[in-house]
Amino acid sequence: MPTAPLNLLGLLPADLVAHLEAQGERCSLTEARQVLSRVISEGSSDPTPRREPRKALVAALRQHTTWDRLEVLQRVPDQEGKSVRYLFRSPDGALSEAVRIGLHKPDHFTVCLSSQVGCAMQCAFCATGRLGLSRNLAPWEIVSAFLTVRDEAPGRVSGAVFMGQGEPFHSYEAVIQTARVLSDPAGGRIAKENITISTVGLVPQIRRYTRERQPYKLIVSLTSTVAARRAELLPVAGRTELSELVAAIREYSEVAQDRTTVAWVVIGGVNTGEDEVEGLRTLLGELPLRINLIDVNDARPDGFRRAGPEELRGFLDRLQVLGVPLVRRYSVGQDQSSACGMLAAVHARG
Numbered sequence: 001m002p003t004a005p006l007n008l009l010g011l012l013p014a015d016l017v018a019h020l021e022a023q024g025e026r027c028s029l030t031e032a033r034q035v036l037s038r039v040i041s042e043g044s045s046d047p048t049p050r051r052e053p054r055k056a057l058v059a060a061l062r063q064h065t066t067w068d069r070l071e072v073l074q075r076v077p078d079q080e081g082k083s084v085r086y087l088f089r090s091p092d093g094a095l096s097e098a099v100r101i102g103l104h105k106p107d108h109f110t111v112c113l114s115s116q117v118g119c120a121m122q123c124a125f126c127a128t129g130r131l132g133l134s135r136n137l138a139p140w141e142i143v144s145a146f147l148t149v150r151d152e153a154p155g156r157v158s159g160a161v162f163m164g165q166g167e168p169f170h171s172y173e174a175v176i177q178t179a180r181v182l183s184d185p186a187g188g189r190i191a192k193e194n195i196t197i198s199t200v201g202l203v204p205q206i207r208r209y210t211r212e213r214q215p216y217k218l219i220v221s222l223t224s225t226v227a228a229r230r231a232e233l234l235p236v237a238g239r240t241e242l243s244e245l246v247a248a249i250r251e252y253s254e255v256a257q258d259r260t261t262v263a264w265v266v267i268g269g270v271n272t273g274e275d276e277v278e279g280l281r282t283l284l285g286e287l288p289l290r291i292n293l294i295d296v297n298d299a300r301p302d303g304f305r306r307a308g309p310e311e312l313r314g315f316l317d318r319l320q321v322l323g324v325p326l327v328r329r330y331s332v333g334q335d336q337s338s339a340c341g342m343l344a345a346v347h348a349r350g
């Protein structure tokens with residue numbers, strides 16, 4: 001029974017074969033690889049295989065698939081020219097963002113991707129959390145954003161991180177399918193270890209990810225070890241007992257045979273005190289961690305503030321005593337209009 005055309009950008013070669021077979025069309029795995037290489041690896045707007053394409057295959061592609069990309073509404077470079085924030089519009093009008101981020105190596109970039117339109121996690125410091133969740137992005141929409149950013153980059157895009165709008169594990173299947181397409185030899189050709197999925201700490205999905213032995217990097221947001229504060233800052237994820245999250249992280253570290261990276265959004269006057277360092281000391285008794293410190297980026301005039309230099313130095317000094325690897329990551333788009341989710345929020349308000 002014929003089904004609606006599928007967008008090629010969200011498919012693996014086996015998916016394309018199955019889709020065309022379901023429409024009564026023939027397509028070999030080799031042909032499917034050639035088609036997807038054209039539109040994803042090469043970024044071409046023509047899916048026709050280069051060598052001796054069968055006429056029937058070309059006709060079937062035109063009838064049963066599409067390869068449209070999302071419309072680009074805006075490109076906003078940061079003041080230092082290191083990153084560019086993109087705003088996309090889907091065919092149903094939904095808005096989503098992606099960011100090209102410069103890496104330490106010159107001319108090397110990674111792409112920060114959104115997984116949802118809005119987000120249901122309500123993190124207290126996040127503009128996207130205040131939008132609420134509209135829907136999940138389909139794999140083809142996320143891949144489309146990646147391809148546009150990649151194709152416009154003035155150098156090599158070697159990685160992708162799911163740290164944009166949305167909670168990736170709240171849209172687990174679509175995000176894992178996207179990661180597969182991005183790392184496929186007929187797809188984005190990004191090394192699996194250069195794809196990072198970040199979660200606010202959804203325990204059942206962390207356990208599923210561990211069970212499935214997914215090969216991508218994982219970052220778990222912690223941000224506070226004090227239960228009441230964690231529940232306030234991360235209202236949805238904070239409903240789960242910290243002990244359960246710790247158990248899930250431990251399982252993951254054991255299976256991945258690596259320290260788990262935890263993200264800590266540093267908020268001035270909120271989560272930089274001795275109580276948090278003490279909480280981390282207790283956790284570290286049980287867990288091999290790596291801590292990724294991220295400055296809060298709350299664009300509201302009365303919102304959370306960043307830690308001042310002295311407060312930050314004191315926090316870093318106390319953390320260093322714990323002997324755990326620390327990474328300081330600056331959030332991209334420091335100016336108000338390009339804080340996380342702000343482009344979409346501004347446009348959604350019209």
Ligand code: SF4
Pocket residue numbers: 119120121122123126127128129130164165166167200
């Ligand atoms: S920080 Fe991430 S998980 Fe939390 S509300 Fe914002 S987008 Fe959602």
